[in-house]
Amino acid sequence: MGDTVKRHGAETREPVLAAKDVVRRFGGLVAVNNVSFDVRPGEILGLIGPNGAGKTTMFDLLAGSILPSSGEIYLGGVPVSGEAAHRRIGRGLGRTFQIPRPLPNLTLIENVMLAAQGQTGEGLLANFLTPWRVAAEEKAAAKKAAELLELVSLTRLAHEPARVLSGGQRKLLELARVMMADPVIILLDEPAAGVNATLLEVIIERIRDINESGITFLLIEHNIDMVTRLCHRVLVMANGELLCEGTADEVARDPRVIEAYLGGAA
């Protein structure tokens, strides 16, 4: 499996995203316990593990929705642990949610355009002081958004409100939305959950296309089939700790992993 996918990043290059000794406690519960890993440039890294293993908490920590109790997170080599979520987006970190959150009454194209960063027109006065500049940016953003919708095969619905989308289409829209902010790395939370087989194929291919254009991925997924097909490397978490890492096949054969999924890993 591994030989069919190109490796973009050389091992020596600086990791795009890294966690170092990250701990997160909720009251007495340690949701993430001393986790360290690197995401190498250009790779698709999978993060798997049973429910309650701390995967989504880890994502929240990386994206900045919650802050670590201790440890450090590096984005492009810069420590960002104290930084708010919306600042990290500016540094090239994109994130999708397990349950996609499109804005239901905005059209698809508006949903995507909204995600562009640093828009002049989002300043109140700029709309009156430099309307030409806002208009030019909007035009460019609309064009880019249309291209992204094309990329995720949603062009046909571009001017429909997002509420008409099915669960799988919402995941695709999220992908387009994340891409709009020109990310360096995208965190995907269960892109396959609740998606039918046909659409799943589309999603897998789009992720692969985007990855080939040089963007790094970190994804949480339960569909082992998808993980096997997409990921260059896989990390396994259980009980808040990193259990092991390796290629998908290696990991699937690891008795510790089987044990973790079926219980008794504690």
Add this chain to the structure above:
Amino acid sequence: MSLQFIIDGLLTGSMIGLGAIGVTLTYSILRFSNFAHGDFMAWGTYATLAVVGTISAMFGKVAPITPFSFGWPLIVALVVGVGLTALLALLLDKVLFSRLRKQEQAIIVVMGSFGASMALRSLLEFIFTSRPTYFSRAIQIAMPVGFGIRITPDQIALLLLTAVLVLGVHLLTTRTQTGRSMQAMSQNPALARIAGIDVASVVRVTWVIGAALACVAGVMIGVLVQIRPLMGFDMLLPMFAAAILGGIGSIPGAVLGGLIIGLAEAGAVQLIGAEWRAAVSFIILMAVLIVRPIGLFGVRER
């Protein structure tokens, strides 16, 4: 500065506190700020007044119970008034609030209460006109109790009544099954249902307690000050401020908040003049929202 402000403050504080209990219960159990709560006060007072009028029409003039300014008709009327106010609250919940709650946007319910408040208040103005009235025009002699403080028998009676009611509600909410169900609802409505609590009946009890206390507070204002259709609406800001100061959901908090605001108002009246009284609640409200939005006894919402 005369210490008389302590008595004035405690009295105002009692009225605010009794009203704030209803506000805080509605907020923590039904999860919205009820702008019509002040109008329950006014309606309760006018209902009581109407019953007093009916009684005197039936039995002629009844002598007051010495040393108070009122006789048994007011006591009977208050009980009837409390019942009528509770009915009004239940009716309003049935035709308006329960339906708005189904839209699942808390702020729409708030808006509905705002509309209901305006309609209720103006309806009172229509029926009774906006001219102030009184339960009794008898002038009471205030007795000196030392330190330059004077107090009338009516005031003593009403302070005692407040203390009894607050204690009663406190015991009801902490020592009875009904009270525990209310607490459970405010802490976790989903789990409350799982534990077998009938949400609809808890909602009813909440309305009845809130409306009953509002009626009593209104009658207090009527006995000590005067009766106007706007009397409840004017109490709204102090009541909200007291509920938030005490911490939303806390009954002792609401009462303590009411007393603090009452005392602050009475102090301010002496220091800077009665016309600025209403600003006191606003200043306290803003201070609480900026410094400690969860209030004195509040718990952070998850």
Add this chain to the structure above:
Amino acid sequence: MIDLVGYGAFFLTTALIFSLVTLGLNLQWGLTGLFNVGLAGFVAIGAYTSALLTTPDDPARLGGFGLPILIGWLGAMFAGGVAAALTGIATLRLRSDYLAITTFGVAVVVQLVALNAQKLTGGPFGIGFIPRPFGDLAETPLLFNLSNLAIVSAVTLAAYLALEHLTRSPWGRVLKALREDERAAISLGKSARFYRVQAFAVGGAIMALAGALQAHFTGFIAPDNYLSILTFQVWVMLIVGGSGSNAGAVAGSVLVWAIWAGSGALTSVLFTPEQQARAASLQIVAIGVMLCVILLVRPKGMFGERPRRARFGKRTKATASESGS
């Protein structure tokens, strides 16, 4: 005939001033979802600020400064905007109810200041001799009314166009996004509080401008003009027109004001003068009931676009399958 035109102009001027307030409220509520129950306070701030800046010097109180009317209007917008921004900064991180309670308090305090700070506001007697645009035309009422209407129309139109422009701008898009799903919008890098405070401040500035217009149109203001009934009327106008739509805000204002003025005229015909105060309160009851009924039956109003999130048992299924075909 000329009387009728004159009255028409007068009526429309008032209705358009209401429209302006409603437009401000629509920005706050319809677009951003911020509940302002104290808008009368912001209107009053505008009226008093402008009056203070433009009236001739009066030894009985602070000012007036005798500045040009335009400066008065700009000053009004500034004061209203700042007051709204401060209110927003203090409460917008809390639950939405707290903003409602705070704005309610703002209205109470503004009313209190208007009544009692005689040095500033003239107290219960208010402020008179507020300069009127085209005051020289007051001799010919018709011309005067029409020129007033022209000015108010121009300002309202400008506000309408500016708001429409903003609604369609990337800025407006962020507000819509925040209203629909705050967490999703934040995850796209938008700061919720920053945008909300902006919207609330702009809305407050527009309300204050309307207050200033009204003050210069009537030439006299007093605390009684800014009671909670004003807040209430404007809310009904917005809800009838349909929150979320600027055109609806204007249409709702004109319609509700027509009903209000019409029923007012009717009561003055039907009731004796002693009974009119009572009849007027019945008018308010009717409008209060109307607000509740619209909220219950048709929360989107006549022109409203504010569809709520799909819930269980509603149309999600149908739309999802339609899109597939």
Add this chain to the structure above:
Amino acid sequence: MSETVLDVGDLEAGYEPGVPIVRGASITVNKGEIVVVLGPNGAGKSSLIKAIAGLVPISRGKVLLDGKDITAAPAHTMVRLGLAFVPQTENVFPRMSVEDNLKVACGILERRQSPARIEEMYAAFPDLLRQRRTPAGNLSGGQRQMLAIARALIVHPKVLVLDEPSAGLSPKFVSMVFEMLSAIRKSGVTILLVEQNAKAALAIGDRAYVLVEGKERHEGVASTLWDDPVVAELYLGQRPLHRDSARRTETGGAA
């Protein structure tokens, strides 16, 4: 043949219409049994038992308790009907004392019975007796779970339904909780539970179902299920994909 207490037939349920999470699941629970529902993440296990407890809207199928149809019963009547549910998280009232947490659940008992019943619970869970005045929010994870279970048991339910009782607990507490469930079953209460920790759950269970994609795919005796190769396959997903079923609403993009 033992008597069926809970009979769930062809249940379809989900939070949003047209997006079922439970897709035609059928399970039965016999009197005195511990039945475990296992399955990979996202299989719809929690939704299944929440639907049974009246917390997730049901679009098709039946839930029978002792032969009585309780499919459409509102959640708050479930305890009265004999089904007590213990949620996975937020399963105690945090600002009420342990004792009040128990008392609040006594609503359907006769008033005279409740003190005795609470004493019985304290006898069964001595830890709770020691903490009776403590606000439940201050309890440890294991003690909370204990309190939640006691709260559910206090009304003599016919079936006790638990959603991942071991989730988020440290290993010591996990074994304690399962020992507790075992003891509860011995006292005659029928138990249905969803569990992530398959090994521990199968150790105390009688029968188990493996739920995949909202439907039960495998059923067996608990003690042998552990070694069943099918289970490992269902869990880790190296299986022929059954993706043809039920998801008609998902066809939007493909059509």
